[in-house]
Amino acid sequence: MLGALLDAEVNTLSFPGLGIGEFDVNKIAFTVFGRSVAWYGIIVTLAIVSVCATVYIKAPSRGIKRDDILDYFIFSIIFGIIGTRLYYVLFDGIGSYIKTDGSVLENIWGTFVNIIAIWNGGLAIYGGIIAVVLTVFFVSKKKKISMLKILDMAGHGALLGQAIGRWGNFMNAEAHGAETDIFCRMGIKDSFGVTHYYHPTFLYESLWNLCGFFVIMLLLKFKRQKYDGQVFLWYVTWYGFGRMFIEGLRTDSLYIGSTNIRVSQMLAFILFLVGTALLIALKIKKYERTSDAVAAAEAESNDADEANAAEDTSSEEAADGEGETTDGKDN
Numbered sequence: 001m002l003g004a005l006l007d008a009e010v011n012t013l014s015f016p017g018l019g020i021g022e023f024d025v026n027k028i029a030f031t032v033f034g035r036s037v038a039w040y041g042i043i044v045t046l047a048i049v050s051v052c053a054t055v056y057i058k059a060p061s062r063g064i065k066r067d068d069i070l071d072y073f074i075f076s077i078i079f080g081i082i083g084t085r086l087y088y089v090l091f092d093g094i095g096s097y098i099k100t101d102g103s104v105l106e107n108i109w110g111t112f113v114n115i116i117a118i119w120n121g122g123l124a125i126y127g128g129i130i131a132v133v134l135t136v137f138f139v140s141k142k143k144k145i146s147m148l149k150i151l152d153m154a155g156h157g158a159l160l161g162q163a164i165g166r167w168g169n170f171m172n173a174e175a176h177g178a179e180t181d182i183f184c185r186m187g188i189k190d191s192f193g194v195t196h197y198y199h200p201t202f203l204y205e206s207l208w209n210l211c212g213f214f215v216i217m218l219l220l221k222f223k224r225q226k227y228d229g230q231v232f233l234w235y236v237t238w239y240g241f242g243r244m245f246i247e248g249l250r251t252d253s254l255y256i257g258s259t260n261i262r263v264s265q266m267l268a269f270i271l272f273l274v275g276t277a278l279l280i281a282l283k284i285k286k287y288e289r290t291s292d293a294v295a296a297a298e299a300e301s302n303d304a305d306e307a308n309a310a311e312d313t314s315s316e317e318a319a320d321g322e323g324e325t326t327d328g329k330d331n
Contacts, residue, residue: 166209
């Protein structure tokens with residue numbers, strides 16, 4: 001039933017627990033020369049723009065030229081989109097994208113078109129994150145710019161972008177969870193006119209990411225960043241923690257092969273653990289360095305005090321010797 005619903009151009013949604021009755025949402029925003037432009041594409045574009053704007057605004061304060069940032073944008077957007085699609089295709093089952101019922105050339109072309117057909121849906125954010133990190137690595141190496149500084153800015157902006165992007169799922173009435181009677185449940189009317197109520201996981205993730213964006217903003221405002229790469233670790237830890245719970249509620253997860261392991265949930269868990277471990281390890285390392293520096297400074301100060309005391313003692317002894325010589329001459 002839901003499949004029939006999701007193929008429709010208009011979905012009837014509701015949030016009765018929040019006092020929002022039924023309303024229609026059209027997937028299509030407008031048409032250009034007979035081609036439909038979906039709200040999903042518009043919202044994802046706005047999400048990408050928000051990430052780029054965040055990085056562009058922050059760049060000068062991190063000592064990076066905005067002209068250099070534009071180069072990062074070009075390559076990151078291209079490879080990021082490719083990454084989101086390839087990740088989805090690989091874990092969705094690449095076999096279903098391979099065309100085999102035509103000639104060799106027809107099969108090659110048909111397979112290629114099936115794989116790149118993002119207009120038919122099928123993107124996964126983790127693929128984009130992995131692709132962008134790799135892109136930043138290579139561009140930074142070429143330009144001799146700190147990769148960690150770029151990732152710090154991009155990680156902060158990504159939370160805002162992902163918060164916006166999830167509303168593309170809302171426009172398609174997708175990426176929701178299992179049926180529930182929770183107060184914030186989202187109603188979706190199927191093709192038979194029956195309304196089913198689901199966890200609005202798109203909303204959970206959007207709000208979680210938005211909160212993370214403002215939390216990091218506050219941390220930066222109060223000068224809590226102590227080293228390059230720390231903001232990016234905050235990002236992967238925050239996002240990973242929320243995603244590993246939210247993903248467990250979804251009904252459209254990608255799985256590892258024929259197992260029951262949700263690939264994005266597992267990856268979120270790993271990123272949370274790794275991010276947390278690195279934050280703690282680097283905190284301890286910084287504390288040890290600070291302690292060593294304080295100890296070295298105290299030792300140097302003690303040495304200086306001892307040297308001054310020894311010099312004072314020598315001066316007093318010299319003065320006493322001169323006094324005794326003078327007394328001998330008077331006698």
